[in-house]
Amino acid sequence: MSESVVAAHPEHASQTTPSQPPVARVLRDLSVLTGGQGGDGTLTVSDLLARYFHAQGMYVYNSRSVLSRIRGGYAAASSRASVEPTMAQKALQDVIVAFHQDAITFGEKTLSADGFILGDEKVVTNPGQNTVLLPISITAASKLGNPLYKNVIAFGALSVLMGMDREVARKVVEQRFGRRSEEARAKNLSAFDIGVELAAKSPGPKPRFSVERGTAKDQVLLTGNQALAYGFVVGGGRFFAGYPITPATPVMETLMKILPQYHGVVRQAEDELSAINMTLGAAYAGARAMTATSGPGFSLMTEALGHAGEAEIPVVITDCQRVGPSTGEPTRNEQSDLFHAVFASHGEFPRFVLAPGFPQDAYDIGIQALNLAEKWQLPIILLLDQALGENMQTTPRLTLKGVSVDRGKLLSQEALDALAAYKRYEFTKDGVSPRTIPGMKGGQSQVTGNEHDEWGHVSVNVENRKMMMAKRMTRLRLAKPDLPPPIIWGDEKARVGFIGFGCTFGPIREAQGLLKRKGISSRFYQARTLWPVPIETLAPFLSSVDVVFVVEHNFMGQFARLIRSFVTAHNIESIVKYDGSSFVAEEIAGHVEQMMKEHASYVPSKTPIVTYESEGGGF
Amino acid sequence: MSESVVAAHPEHASQTTPSQPPVARVLRDLSVLTGGQGGDGTLTVSDLLARYFHAQGMYVYNSRSVLSRIRGGYAAASSRASVEPTMAQKALQDVIVAFHQDAITFGEKTLSADGFILGDEKVVTNPGQNTVLLPISITAASKLGNPLYKNVIAFGALSVLMGMDREVARKVVEQRFGRRSEEARAKNLSAFDIGVELAAKSPGPKPRFSVERGTAKDQVLLTGNQALAYGFVVGGGRFFAGYPITPATPVMETLMKILPQYHGVVRQAEDELSAINMTLGAAYAGARAMTATSGPGFSLMTEALGHAGEAEIPVVITDCQRVGPSTGEPTRNEQSDLFHAVFASHGEFPRFVLAPGFPQDAYDIGIQALNLAEKWQLPIILLLDQALGENMQTTPRLTLKGVSVDRGKLLSQEALDALAAYKRYEFTKDGVSPRTIPGMKGGQSQVTGNEHDEWGHVSVNVENRKMMMAKRMTRLRLAKPDLPPPIIWGDEKARVGFIGFGCTFGPIREAQGLLKRKGISSRFYQARTLWPVPIETLAPFLSSVDVVFVVEHNFMGQFARLIRSFVTAHNIESIVKYDGSSFVAEEIAGHVEQMMKEHASYVPSKTPIVTYESEGGGF
Amino acid sequence: MVEHVKPIQPTWCPGCGDFGVMAAVKKGVLELKIPSENLVLVGGIGCSGGIHNFMDGYGFHALHGRLLPTAIGVKLANPKLTVVAIGGDGDGYAIGMGHFVHALKKNTSITYIVMNNETYGLTKGQASPTSHVGFEGNVEPPVDAILTALSIPAAAFIARGFSGTPKEATALVTEALRFTQERKGFAFVEILSPCVTYNDTYDLWREKVEDVGKRPGYDKADRGKAFSTVLDVMHSGKIPVGEIYRTPDDQLYTSLDRTLLPNPAEAPATVDISVAANLARYEKMLASLE
Amino acid sequence: MVEHVKPIQPTWCPGCGDFGVMAAVKKGVLELKIPSENLVLVGGIGCSGGIHNFMDGYGFHALHGRLLPTAIGVKLANPKLTVVAIGGDGDGYAIGMGHFVHALKKNTSITYIVMNNETYGLTKGQASPTSHVGFEGNVEPPVDAILTALSIPAAAFIARGFSGTPKEATALVTEALRFTQERKGFAFVEILSPCVTYNDTYDLWREKVEDVGKRPGYDKADRGKAFSTVLDVMHSGKIPVGEIYRTPDDQLYTSLDRTLLPNPAEAPATVDISVAANLARYEKMLASLE
């Protein structure tokens, strides 16, 4: 295999080979689903498993499916661990932990043939095949005084049933709870021991299987939201204003912990209108500034987005997407805000829409966005999605390698002093004018959302208008070489292509592996810049294959449609999903096989691909 | 000439033949530009001229170019009158009335060779050729005690210089001011007489020219905003909430005067967020409801737009566009909110975007939108623009012919009583569920922006989600036959095509006439439905000609781009303008001639036009 | 009769204060014999805002912070309906603050109930505008919605209850509903409603609530006095509750719905909008254009 | 020195009250010797909001109603700047009402000046939230921003002036600027500023203004008293003006900028953000991830 663009992350560059059938019950790739009542801490089991397997050198991918309520309702989390890099859920579960009958009712059909269920005796009314029933919550209540210890008890039991290294597992419990208080440490360790004991006494084989140890080194567990927050700090971000909203809140919460140490400011605003306008104010004043939200909040920021465009304020807006429209499904996964990100706000102005595909990508692009915003003096939208934002994944340790701060045409006082005249919106070749910040002597200016002349004074002069529009819009073209390039994964000679962005990264990579084993080799264009549409790399990619499957989590095939509006590509097929759940590799591979069967086989398109980049004013 | 779609307005169907050279100084088509200081009532001269020529049976088109300030600054208005129907500004002026030196400085280059300038002696410091200088404002102040009477004095003078029917002109003044008070009547009539006298004493020929009388009958003078307001009332609209914003405010102001007579409610809200949500509330409660705004307000309505989509609330949002982005140029003309109208708001939901081309069209589509909103239970966006919204134009008398109220699946109490169960979001073949309104017994329901089941209760079930998305989105396809069809103007056999919407209607029609006289016959697809993209009529139109010029007031060629995302059309050329001023016919015709020269001649495209309508989930 | 949507089980955590608020609303509705088909519950976004799903009536789940404009729109479309807007303190006093003040000013005959738990429950316990300094890192002194409501000249009915004292809460809600049923204007009731998961304040609040009506000489018709009494109570470390202010009937500003729609039967949602019914007037109107 | 943007001629109508307000601001800036490069004027949208174009300094034309969040963002990015938000009554009390209340609550050391002409000037004279009943068909009783400001516990500096009495107006603005220069918190000054075109109230207001400070026994440190005095003055048909309320220094809540950024020199806009300058801390932070 080869990468057209140097892969930033060597462990992803190797072909993944997940979902291999369990060999002699030594698993190299497994998934554990824990299902229970919302708010009873079910996620804890998943978290402990992730930390254990992480400690064992495996690649971990945790995901969750919860309701938008605090307690009650069915909530589930899955923890996948694999010897090979993985960034997606597994189609089949090897273990189901049932704290609620629903975990069996909904989950059983995804249980692999060899899998087993660990059920809490108290709640499981209808145990399935292969179920180990233990008095988990009852023992938690009777021996530890609180049924919530059931999670750690279950983990203890799993350590026996899954053939885990007892000491490492116990240490994971200790590390997770030991910091809180001595009581928490002691009680949770007891809970673990109780679980071990209960399982040891249970009937049936123990362990049911064992798990191979991995060799992953220098990896950390992170979500995309967290990685982005760290990227923001390291990239020099010092001002953040937001308003709580699922699934974007963790960006704010992470920054609240770390940013004040750097004389940064994190504010929870009274609403998203305030958040974005505070962010604009801070950015104008010279701070590297960001806000993060999800669909509803992003929609509220629409007017200010255009303001940043017209006034030329460098600002980063993160949209961690959830299921829309409107309030939609706050806790579920979708990528349907793309059209909004690209086209929302009245009138026309330049913006970049960037989309990282995995946590380290969020860190990298987060840093880069801060540089790009200041260099090109415009708003940048980072499109994340619930899965990338909230799912904890194995990630190479974040480093400072290559990190630098480029403030573009922000003038120093010396450079300013050397000028004859300072005009905030001076016409320049690249459409970017020198910038000052308040406090600088002689840099006084008018910054405004009205159409303006070079000085920033209101103007409705038609010649000025034309030049100002050109000044702003040409950046969409000129900035292209600066924007995050795609990463092309897979076989250079393949005749089948994929295009995707964001959370579809993992499932597509894994689907490539599945297809390869069936003799279908493929190339995957991981789009990291979505707007301006990177036609200069997309067109050759489209030409290089017979058929391209654009895989995305929305109904309209938004990215496919967007691409089409710039090229006459006859070989694009959409694979979409918009039910709130995330793709698994098998689904994508299945779609591809199905479509390839239907169309007999795709042949090279006879019509050349024509690009239309210079519509209208021509950016 | 022939019309592919029956033209609703016979006087437009006939080929316009404007801009004929003045024959023996009897003008059949003239334009008078009045320029002065903002807020000194300059527009009054234009208004009086329009009323005079209207009374003379001519077609009138008034336009203005003012600043977003109340007094001061240069403000200009032009009044065009023609024996033939016209709906655009004239490229050249026959008369310039200068209340400010700027009127000459800026206007002189547009004065026709035979034209003249009427200047106020006091302010004109540098009179051009052909200038009649009169002591207008000085006489107003000395004889009538207020310089503001200068407008009527100027009109009096014009009546002499332009060979107007003195009695008719005097009556226009009387009608315009007589209603206010006896004093206003008397003073303004004196002003008129003073003007007549001043002009009579001036040197040079009197009249400079005469104007042919027109034969237009049963016409009224209306702006698009006004016509829309009347359509709203007649279409059964009974609730309106808005917030002042240029150039949309007149919709609210017109409704404030008329709607209360019909037990309707018009509210000025505290902001646009309130306006749209009040509108949603009223629509939900069963009133036909609308809000009207311009870009900045429309951007603020983005979240609620999606709410109407998800909750299936029938509502009409009028966006009277101005120059964007951000605060932009509030008083100037643009059509750059199209992308926003089509794509704004996170997530995916059905909406219709409709665009009338002239005032009667605004009336018609305004009525139709109310029916469509209730029939398809979704938000409808009416895209107007500053020129259509604010420019006063000759319009056939509005009638009730064909007007009817179709409330779609709104249940009567009897129909409801006959049901076994009532579910607000019941799955149906056409995606539209029966609707009840509060107060109806047994129609209780849950209406929500959350994803929901048929009853309206929150649901994250994946199967339900898929069906609900399909239920909502299929309407985009199913509704197509219901949506305002294009009107095709011009020669059926022409090889040159135009596509346009909104205010470009007049200039394109007129350009067709100009081109025809040069031997280039053309067809014009006047788009009235912009979304869902009417590919079923656009594709045949694109195929029927060698080249299509998409004419629009924005930078990106938005409508052209939108069309392209649905067809591989190789024969689209964009003609765009984004400097705040409106197209005149000569510009468009010139562009076309130029492009046709450059491309030698357009030939029929060899590549068939392919349409891509069923992207993704396939609407 | 036709089967219609059934209330679902509340999704609130066991012990949540919102149960008490819902009980009060249900009792008020029962007491005033408001038929469920005339009851429109407009919920905000938040744990509290889901209440309409758990009650019988017409339910509308508005956008976060927008429940008041929505509810006002409903009422002005059809003033015969009983419209109750009901949501959380984040919904009402953070993102919704502008609408709150303007709803008081607009003075439409709807009841607005805020379930104040001094936190954002649904998004997991962040500080809200009513959170005290120190709560989850909050550094801003809280607002007090009663004080702010008192500052709006048109505000005519202002009360605060506590879900831990259900009888009193019920009385206040019932009185508010009665006020709006009589089309007297906007009735605002804040109910302290502890969030057992993120801000369990039952005991604290039970200790702190003080009925201002019991203060000697308290005159709920005196806006200035009410304001300073509320301030005094707050300074003493207590939380003022009760029917805190009420404009005497003879001094009321006419409610907006009454001003605009004196006859509730002839309203935007209910008038006959057929062309036939309006023909003569339409024709006259169109003929008057020049 | 480098030539920078020059103030343009005001675009206001001759006689507009806003001229007086601008004169007051200019004098205050002069009096406190605020260098123009440290002065950030954040304008609202409206006739009033154009003021920054007519003055020397850093000007930012914010969106309609959003000048306060913008100004707060500026100040929290660089607390060494003098930040003055300045706009109209429509901008501030209609679309901006939520931010107004929250700016009072956030208590950042910026000055907010509202030019209240009781109308929307720039959009041609519609009723604003302060318009009296009857003005341009308005049927809603106006709000009084002074009362509302008093209702916010954190609000510490509340004043009203009249552009027709320039000396007093100047004194109030100067005092407000001084208050924020000392980082004491948010200073709110409303200035009655007649719109000669749509609401020419010079004579009326000249007659009606009453300096509350002159009322015997008035104590501007007593919030409750201030509230009821303002109400009394209003009931008597007058308009209360003057330095209406001011929290004594020893009772002030710490301003937000002081809380978050005790040392104004180390702030988001001015700290060194190069990797080199932060290397050790960054490395430690990244190494702490597991």
Ligand SMILES: Cc1ncc(C[n+]2csc(CCOP(=O)(O)OP(=O)(O)O)c2C)c(N)n1
């Ligand atoms: C525009 C928007 N922003 C943010 C959110 C996320 N959100 C949901 S509920 C909520 C706050 C809830 O707090 P509150 O109103 O006090 O209700 P509670 O849950 O405490 O009853 C927020 C911020 C949203 N749904 N919409």
Ligand SMILES: Cc1ncc(C[n+]2csc(CCOP(=O)(O)OP(=O)(O)O)c2C)c(N)n1
């Ligand atoms: C979001 C938005 N809505 C509406 C407008 C239109 N608008 C411009 S100024 C203004 C009101 C101005 O009133 P005020 O703030 O009192 O200022 P004044 O002109 O009276 O000084 C409005 C509504 C706008 N620019 N943006």
Ligand code: SF4
């Ligand atoms: S989180 Fe708090 S407010 Fe929400 S339901 Fe639970 S207890 Fe109630």
Ligand code: SF4
């Ligand atoms: S319209 Fe009124 S507020 Fe605006 S500049 Fe003129 S006088 Fe001043």
Ligand SMILES: [Mg+2]
């Ligand atoms: Mg709350």
Ligand SMILES: [Mg+2]
């Ligand atoms: Mg004003």
